[in-house]
Amino acid sequence: MKVKIGIVGFGEFSESFLPLFIAHPDVEYVCGAEIYEPRRKHIEEVYGIKMYSSYDEMLEKDTEINSIGIFTQRHQHGPMAIKAMEAGKHVYSAVPMGITEKEVFDIIKLADEKDLIYMMSETCYYFPCAIFCRKMREEGKFGNITYAESQYYHNITEFIGSYNGSGNDAWKKDIGIPPMYYSTHSMSMAFSAMDDYPVEVTAFGYKDIENDGFYGKGMNHWDNEFSNETAILRMSKGAMVRINEFRRVSTIKPSSYITGVYGDRGTYEASGMQHLFMQRSDDDKVSVNDVSSIVDSYNYAQMIKDGGSMEKGILSYSYHRGFSPVHDIDRLPESFIELATGLHKPDTDGHGGSHPFLVDDFVRAVVQHKLPPVNAWTAATYTLPGIYAHESALKGGVTLKLPEIPKIPEKWEKIEI
Ligand SMILES: NC(=O)c1ccc[n+]([C@@H]2O[C@H](COP(=O)([O-])OP(=O)(O)OC[C@H]3O[C@@H](n4cnc5c(N)ncnc54)[C@H](O)[C@@H]3O)[C@@H](O)[C@H]2O)c1
Numbered sequence: 001m002k003v004k005i006g007i008v009g010f011g012e013f014s015e016s017f018l019p020l021f022i023a024h025p026d027v028e029y030v031c032g033a034e035i036y037e038p039r040r041k042h043i044e045e046v047y048g049i050k051m052y053s054s055y056d057e058m059l060e061k062d063t064e065i066n067s068i069g070i071f072t073q074r075h076q077h078g079p080m081a082i083k084a085m086e087a088g089k090h091v092y093s094a095v096p097m098g099i100t101e102k103e104v105f106d107i108i109k110l111a112d113e114k115d116l117i118y119m120m121s122e123t124c125y126y127f128p129c130a131i132f133c134r135k136m137r138e139e140g141k142f143g144n145i146t147y148a149e150s151q152y153y154h155n156i157t158e159f160i161g162s163y164n165g166s167g168n169d170a171w172k173k174d175i176g177i178p179p180m181y182y183s184t185h186s187m188s189m190a191f192s193a194m195d196d197y198p199v200e201v202t203a204f205g206y207k208d209i210e211n212d213g214f215y216g217k218g219m220n221h222w223d224n225e226f227s228n229e230t231a232i233l234r235m236s237k238g239a240m241v242r243i244n245e246f247r248r249v250s251t252i253k254p255s256s257y258i259t260g261v262y263g264d265r266g267t268y269e270a271s272g273m274q275h276l277f278m279q280r281s282d283d284d285k286v287s288v289n290d291v292s293s294i295v296d297s298y299n300y301a302q303m304i305k306d307g308g309s310m311e312k313g314i315l316s317y318s319y320h321r322g323f324s325p326v327h328d329i330d331r332l333p334e335s336f337i338e339l340a341t342g343l344h345k346p347d348t349d350g351h352g353g354s355h356p357f358l359v360d361d362f363v364r365a366v367v368q369h370k371l372p373p374v375n376a377w378t379a380a381t382y383t384l385p386g387i388y389a390h391e392s393a394l395k396g397g398v399t400l401k402l403p404e405i406p407k408i409p410e411k412w413e414k415i416e417i
Contacts, residue, residue, distance in 0.1 A: 003366050004029035005092070006062055007069035008055040008080065010039045012162040013094060014071035016346040017121075018047060020359040021069070023335040026367045031065065033058040036167040055080060059087055067117075067366060070094060073174050074182060075221065078103030081118065085110035090117040092362045095184040097376075097383040099177070101403065104380045104387075111376035112409060119362045119372045120379035124152075124185040125192055126354035128295045128324035129258045129275065133193035133268050135326070136261075141279060143265025145237075150190040151244035152183065152256040156214055156227060159247075172213065176220030178205075179229045179245035180393065183386035185256040186243045188374065193261050193268075196235040197381045200401050203231035205393035208248060231389035243389070253320060273300060297322045297353065323353035331417070332356050361415060370415045377408045 005021055007014055010032060021030050033052040034040040044051045052058035055072070058065070068084040070077050070093040078098025081091045085107065097120050098104045111118045124130060136142055156175065163171035180203060191197060205226030208215035217223045227248035233241045254272070261268045267278045268291075275295040278288050293301065299322040322340075323329055329337065336356045340349040348355055365372040374382070388400045 002028035004064045005067040006031045006058045006065040008033045009071035010034040016350050026363050029064050094121050097379040099181045108376045117365045118376040120374045122188045122374045123351035123354040125188045126357045127352040128326045130189040131326045141266040142263030145194045145263045148190040148261045149242040150186040150258045152185040153246045153249045153251045154255050156247040176214040178224045178390040180386040180390040183245045184382040187382040189258050190241045198233035200234045201389050202399040203389035203393040204397045205229045294325045297324045322349050364415045370413045380405045
């Protein structure tokens with residue numbers, strides 16, 4: 001089976017995936033839907049694909065598509081994915097999977113009962129730091145992992161530019177979403193590095209004091225007052241994880257990253273662009289290795305070589321764009337390599353070089369009818385804890401037990417990556 005995909009939502013994000021879907025050798029057909037006319041016309045003119053004026057219209061009228069790509073506002077993903085799966089379509093969805101427990105469990109149920117591929121477009125799963133830590137864990141270099149911390153820091157004012165382009169003011173109520181509802185970046189990096197899942201959570205929220213209309217009662221769909229939230233999770237094997245989701249923060253890039261994974265044999269620690277891996281030997285000697293050249297992107301290495309002359313925001317660009325030595329670029333379709341190298345627009349190599357791997361994994365999953373790494377079950381593991389963390393924060397930090405996520409049914413094989 002070849003992929004025939006209808007993509008909904010053409011804000012800033014989806015355009016850096018669209019050329020990859022079009023170029024993939026196993027994608028036969030691409031169409032799109034966008035409510036806002038100027039955005040719809042732009043995509044029609046630049047890419048020449050068929051465009052519909054709403055998601056419902058595309059779902060009802062297009063007889064070609066077997067898959068849906070969801071790139072709409074965060075709180076719309078769950079209901080749109082459910083609608084697509086009820087109509088028998090495979091789903092590729094921007095994060096988060098959903099913002100309610102029901103949405104998350106409904107998606108798992110549909111994937112299971114209807115034999116459909118659901119993949120959450122979790123860019124951070126493919127971030128170099130996450131890949132590096134997974135590799136170290138698989139090689140046994142951490143020993144027993146006891147603790148990890150990761151975070152997503154993104155100041156709220158930087159979202160305005162992408163939120164306010166849909167031709168109306170609805171974004172003003174969307175933007176103040178509880179930070180923990182968007183914690184899949186942080187959770188996926190830590191949990192996949194540890195190969196573990198959480199069983200309980202406690203969290204606190206910082207009540208915002210800025211009065212700029214984003215946070216507070218009546219300011220957003222959720223009456224959310226917290227701009228920053230911090231969660232501590234207990235993992236199934238006993239380790240702890242600390243997650244920070246900050247939307248009132250003075251940092252710029254890196255925004256989502258692992259600060260540390262701590263084992264009784266090995267430790268990964270990062271600060272900015274420096275990444276260290278420390279190992280304790282059997283005779284209790286500790287070696288400290290700078291692994292930055294493996295984890296940082298080729299762009300960053302080039303920027304250092306050029307004496308820091310990379311055009312535009314140095315950290316931002318070198319962190320955000322392009323592959324790293326830990327990426328297995330040889331497994332990607334040839335047509336992706338040119339698209340995903342060079343600092344061009346749209347940034348098909350964006351978010352730490354993750355976009356080409358995401359698209360390729362979804363396409364391979366549909367074609368081979370096997371599960372991608374961030375499938376419905378895994379995505380639930382990365383999404384539900386944030387929903388519960390916000391609940392805990394609203395209750396002043398009470399510890400909440402997390403619901404059990406069903407095991408992946410045995411009938412499913414996973415794609416090789
Ligand atoms: N690293 C990451 O994983 C990452 C990065 C950026 C954005 N995102 C996520 O991707 C999603 C899209 O981001 P964005 O910045 O492009 O958002 P955006 O708000 O700029 O764009 C969403 C678009 O969807 C359109 N839309 C909404 N409902 C529709 C419908 N029913 N039919 C057709 N079109 C509809 C809107 O008109 C709008 O143009 C968001 O959920 C965002 O959080 C993820």
